[in-house]
Amino acid sequence: MLSSRLILSVVFTGSCVLVDAASPYVVDDYDVLQYINPLIGSSDGGNVFAGATLPYGMAKAVADTDSESNQGGFTYDGSNITGFSSMHDSGTGGSPSLGNFPLFPYASCKNDDLNGCVFPKKSRKQAYKSDSVKSSPGYFDIELVSGVRVEMTASHHTSLFRFHFPSGEESGSPLILLDLSDLSDTRQDNGSISIDRSSGRMTGNAKFLPSFGSGSYNLHFCADFSSSGWLRDSGIFVNTRASNDVHDLTISRSINGYPLPGGGFIRFQPPSDGIVNARVGVSFISSEQACSHAEAEIPNFEFEATRQNAVDKWTEKMEPIRVSREGVKSSVLTNFYSGIYRTMVNPQNYTGENPLWTSTEPYFDSFYCLWDSFRSQIPFLTIFDPNSATQMVRSLIDTQRHLGWLPDCRMSLCKGFTQGGSNADNILVDAFVKGLDDEVDWQAGYAAVQKDAEEEPFDWSSEGRGGLKSWKEVNYIPVEDFDYEGFGTMTRSISRTLEYSYNDYAIAQMARAMNKTSDAERYEKRSLAWRNLFKKDQTSFINGTDTGFKGFFQPRYYNGTWGHQDPLTCSNIDNSGSICSLQNTAGETFESSIWEYQFFVPHDMATLVKMLGGPNNFVKRLDYLHDTNITYIGNEPAFLTVFQYHYAGRPAKSTARVRTYIPDYFSPTPAGLPGNDDSGAMGSFVAMSMMGLFPNPGQSVYLITVPFFKSVNIKSPLTGKTATVHVTNWDQFNSLNNTGGTGFIKSATLNGKPYTRNWLDHDFFTEGQELVLTLSGKESSWGTAPEDRPPSLSISSSDLEARGWGVIEEESSDHIPLLHSDQRHFARHGMHFDHHARFDKKW
Ligand SMILES: *[C@@H]1O[C@H](CO)[C@@H](O)[C@H](O)[C@H]1NC(C)=O
Ligand SMILES: *[C@@H]1O[C@H](CO)[C@@H](O)[C@H](O)[C@H]1NC(C)=O
Ligand SMILES: *[C@@H]1O[C@H](CO)[C@@H](O)[C@H](O)[C@H]1NC(C)=O
Ligand SMILES: *[C@@H]1O[C@H](CO)[C@@H](O)[C@H](O)[C@H]1NC(C)=O
Ligand SMILES: *[C@@H]1O[C@H](CO)[C@@H](O)[C@H](O)[C@H]1NC(C)=O
Ligand SMILES: *[C@@H]1O[C@H](CO)[C@@H](O)[C@H](O)[C@H]1NC(C)=O
Ligand SMILES: *[C@@H]1O[C@H](CO)[C@@H](O)[C@H](O)[C@H]1NC(C)=O
Ligand SMILES: *[C@@H]1O[C@H](CO)[C@@H](O)[C@H](O)[C@H]1NC(C)=O
Numbered sequence: 001m002l003s004s005r006l007i008l009s010v011v012f013t014g015s016c017v018l019v020d021a022a023s024p025y026v027v028d029d030y031d032v033l034q035y036i037n038p039l040i041g042s043s044d045g046g047n048v049f050a051g052a053t054l055p056y057g058m059a060k061a062v063a064d065t066d067s068e069s070n071q072g073g074f075t076y077d078g079s080n081i082t083g084f085s086s087m088h089d090s091g092t093g094g095s096p097s098l099g100n101f102p103l104f105p106y107a108s109c110k111n112d113d114l115n116g117c118v119f120p121k122k123s124r125k126q127a128y129k130s131d132s133v134k135s136s137p138g139y140f141d142i143e144l145v146s147g148v149r150v151e152m153t154a155s156h157h158t159s160l161f162r163f164h165f166p167s168g169e170e171s172g173s174p175l176i177l178l179d180l181s182d183l184s185d186t187r188q189d190n191g192s193i194s195i196d197r198s199s200g201r202m203t204g205n206a207k208f209l210p211s212f213g214s215g216s217y218n219l220h221f222c223a224d225f226s227s228s229g230w231l232r233d234s235g236i237f238v239n240t241r242a243s244n245d246v247h248d249l250t251i252s253r254s255i256n257g258y259p260l261p262g263g264g265f266i267r268f269q270p271p272s273d274g275i276v277n278a279r280v281g282v283s284f285i286s287s288e289q290a291c292s293h294a295e296a297e298i299p300n301f302e303f304e305a306t307r308q309n310a311v312d313k314w315t316e317k318m319e320p321i322r323v324s325r326e327g328v329k330s331s332v333l334t335n336f337y338s339g340i341y342r343t344m345v346n347p348q349n350y351t352g353e354n355p356l357w358t359s360t361e362p363y364f365d366s367f368y369c370l371w372d373s374f375r376s377q378i379p380f381l382t383i384f385d386p387n388s389a390t391q392m393v394r395s396l397i398d399t400q401r402h403l404g405w406l407p408d409c410r411m412s413l414c415k416g417f418t419q420g421g422s423n424a425d426n427i428l429v430d431a432f433v434k435g436l437d438d439e440v441d442w443q444a445g446y447a448a449v450q451k452d453a454e455e456e457p458f459d460w461s462s463e464g465r466g467g468l469k470s471w472k473e474v475n476y477i478p479v480e481d482f483d484y485e486g487f488g489t490m491t492r493s494i495s496r497t498l499e500y501s502y503n504d505y506a507i508a509q510m511a512r513a514m515n516k517t518s519d520a521e522r523y524e525k526r527s528l529a530w531r532n533l534f535k536k537d538q539t540s541f542i543n544g545t546d547t548g549f550k551g552f553f554q555p556r557y558y559n560g561t562w563g564h565q566d567p568l569t570c571s572n573i574d575n576s577g578s579i580c581s582l583q584n585t586a587g588e589t590f591e592s593s594i595w596e597y598q599f600f601v602p603h604d605m606a607t608l609v610k611m612l613g614g615p616n617n618f619v620k621r622l623d624y625l626h627d628t629n630i631t632y633i634g635n636e637p638a639f640l641t642v643f644q645y646h647y648a649g650r651p652a653k654s655t656a657r658v659r660t661y662i663p664d665y666f667s668p669t670p671a672g673l674p675g676n677d678d679s680g681a682m683g684s685f686v687a688m689s690m691m692g693l694f695p696n697p698g699q700s701v702y703l704i705t706v707p708f709f710k711s712v713n714i715k716s717p718l719t720g721k722t723a724t725v726h727v728t729n730w731d732q733f734n735s736l737n738n739t740g741g742t743g744f745i746k747s748a749t750l751n752g753k754p755y756t757r758n759w760l761d762h763d764f765f766t767e768g769q770e771l772v773l774t775l776s777g778k779e780s781s782w783g784t785a786p787e788d789r790p791p792s793l794s795i796s797s798s799d800l801e802a803r804g805w806g807v808i809e810e811e812s813s814d815h816i817p818l819l820h821s822d823q824r825h826f827a828r829h830g831m832h833f834d835h836h837a838r839f840d841k842k843w
Pocket of ligand 5: 542543573628
């Protein structure tokens with residue numbers, strides 16, 4: 001494997017721990033796992049996986065429900081339990097993923113007759129005792145109304161279930177069935193199972209469909225059982241009937257479109273302690289591999305040791321971060337640490353489990369979807385778990401190497417659907433500018449992102465970008481484009497234009513750092529394409545009343561003529577029933593409105609601020625977006641808008657805005673998430689917002705807000721150095737009933753020197769810098785000066801003029817920040833801001 005160390009300045013020391021320079025703000029160590037509640041987001045559409053797993057684990061054990069919102073398996077909403085299965089995704093939309101080969105227990109069959117047990121999923125389901133549910137890292141526990149209690153834990157590829165049956169005089173002969181089905185009932189032919197008569201071991205496999213993508217996948221299993229009761233009998237079931245004579249079953253797809261119920265069962269003589277253990281290994285390769293995983297990982301059904309191993313793994317993962325507990329309620333800590341926990345449930349590490357190609361590179365799956373995770377989840381892991389983030393990046397590059405394209409969404413070994421931009425570009429570049437290069441083949445990485453920018457895939461519903469011919473010709477994605485080279489849903493022309501612009505900017509940064517100068521100029525120029533959809537005189541009305549704002553993005557035909565989309569269509573307050581998803585023909589913005597997308601220019605904010613009328617008007621618009629609920633924090637495009645006040649020199653307003661969302665919209669309860677967690681995207685939003693440093697993803701830029709804690713310490717696993725954020729006069733501003741502080745930044749020091757910029761770069765973390773904040777009750781002038789605003793790829797009015805572009809009109813005389821003074825610094829990070837991008841297109 002090629003290791004191409006580039007120009008990045010960060011010094012890597014592997015994962016060895018360096019001696020920490022003594023910080024006066026060291027936070028006491030404490031057990032963090034007490035503050036992790038995996039049940040957060042397990043109801044009301046959070047769709048979080050609430051069960052037992054290791055960090056990035058493949059085996060994910062939980063009770064599955066029949067809830068309409070059972071994407072994560074278990075839903076804490078009182079719906080019925082259909083089984084206990086070993087594979088899940090977390091927080092996703094789409095149809096429910098995985099949930100394959102569920103087990104289901106009976107304390108005994110009616111009249112001790114096999115056919116007295118109910119086998120099919122639809123009829124066997126059963127309610128659970130609501131107050132019996134317990135969950136903690138690596139552990140889940142629930143009791144069915146039948147009185148059967150099921151505890152579960154997991155190793156990397158294996159689930160361990162401990163079934164407690166009522167024991168005593170009248171106890172019967174417990175039965176456990178294994179069903180050849182999945183959560184969404186997608187089994188294709190042929191499923192099969194074989195049961196070993198003497199040991200009761202069940203092996204087999206079946207083919208299923210991914211939940212938001214194309215293709216299919218095969219999953220294999222190996223289930224073993226242990227009990228103090230003797231093995232009584234075993235066999236198979238088909239539909240409602242079972243037999244202990246038959247031990248092999250191959251089952252066809254379906255009767256009438258619904259997969260025919262079928263599987264195996266095992267029965268025990270009454271165990272003296274009432275316990276039957278079931279160990280289920282899973283593998284995408286073979287049932288032999290599933291068995292060898294299970295035997296290696298949990299050789300003797302050791303429940304406590306397996307659980308302890310999970311606790312140890314999670315404890316180790318949580319080690320880099322500690323916040324001060326002084327003056328905060330435990331619910332604040334639980335909100336924070338549980339958010340961090342969820343960033344490491346997905347993606348899943350399927351290294352050694354990929355049947356699609358042979359490689360020595362890591363293989364990660366359940367990138368579900370990168371449109372969600374590029375915004376803060378993977379950037380958070382880049383700080384907090386860089387070794388894993390590096391493996392994810394290597395996996396993305398290796399996937400491109402073997403399948404031809406970087407994924408945009410990937411689940412269950414299949415391609416997921418693209419939602420807009422080629423978002424892996426943002427993720428690769430984020431890792432690149434932050435110096436992750438341990439065995440990353442960045443030349444291959446560059447080739448992969450460049451392919452996204454240059455070649456249109458035949459099926460751009462699943463990868464890459466559509467409309468590239470127009471993109472290169474007219475520099476925007478036209479509405480009703482004529483695109484015969486590749487195929488995808490011809491919608492989202494505005495959001496795709498904005499996202500492709502940002503993708504191209506990301507690629508430009510990488511090209512710049514690699515001294516690919518002409519590429520860098522090409523992509524910088526293309527990154528200005530968002531301007532071509534800005535219609536200066538476009539207005540926006542709410543209920544017939546002019547909002548007073550002028551200038552919005554609009555759809556545009558190839559010939560340059562404007563189309564029309566109401567800027568509020570598909571906003572959170574649009575009650576017209578419009579849908580802006582993948583398929584509809586009306587929506588030129590994906591899952592959101594023009595109002596919200598007007599802020600998605602993360603690389604060229606200075607120009608955007610100018611185009612929206614200068615800082616004061618920009619701030620008014622951003623306030624309007626939030627105050628009238630046009631945006632909804634339960635979907636990822638809202639994330640950055642919370643912090644974009646920074647670009648208008650109003651960092652205090654970002655701090656104030658964060659506090660309107662946390663904890664009101666993100667609270668540590670099962671119903672506490674405002675939307676799908678999306679594989680931990682929401683978790684990372686909570687974590688990074690609360691630590692007071694939110695990323696502009698794809699850039700070495702973190703926007704500073706007041707943290708919810710007196711101190712935050714983050715130790716870089718790469719350098720062993722500890723970065724600190726500390727509030728000196730915390731006690732004075734912690735009056736909000738200990739729920740996270742009040743006040744705004746009055747002054748700051750970085751490593752002891754006065755610091756007025758309202759942002760930091762990634763060196764803060766790798767070099768273990770120390771940011772000390774002093775608060776005041778009101779907004780101050782800290783971080784407001786033009787030179788204190790975050791960097792922006794900007795070109796001056798005179799440059800625009802020189803290129804025949806005219807000057808961007810401003811309604812305000814506020815000074816607009818242009819280039820940042822410290823060029824040397826950005827160059828080191830692969831960023832370049834004194835380049836005068838050219839752009840030939842009129843607008
Ligand atoms: C659970 O299943 C039982 C028995 O099938 C049924 O009576 C009950 O309505 C179900 N509960 C829910 C919430 O679906
Ligand atoms: C399914 O199994 C049956 C019986 O073994 C066999 O005839 C058939 O070809 C199999 N179909 C597929 C798609 O594997
Ligand atoms: C992923 O799994 C492989 C194989 O088990 C292991 O070598 C690697 O360290 C794992 N990666 C992470 C980030 O846990
Ligand atoms: C890029 O060029 C500069 C100046 O010539 C040089 O110092 C640097 O090492 C080059 N970087 C790469 C990655 O080739
Ligand atoms: C617009 O009118 C609807 C229906 O009368 C109302 O529910 C909604 O609150 C109004 N929206 C605004 C922003 O005034
Ligand atoms: C451009 O195309 C649109 C859509 O086909 C059409 O309505 C409009 O008249 C055309 N404009 C010109 C100037 O040809
Ligand atoms: C926005 O939503 C919040 C919470 O649902 C509500 O309290 C507030 O009144 C809404 N604001 C407007 C302007 O509708
Ligand atoms: C703090 O809690 C008290 C009592 O519950 C309440 O009256 C007060 O309004 C709260 N203060 C704030 C700032 O939330």
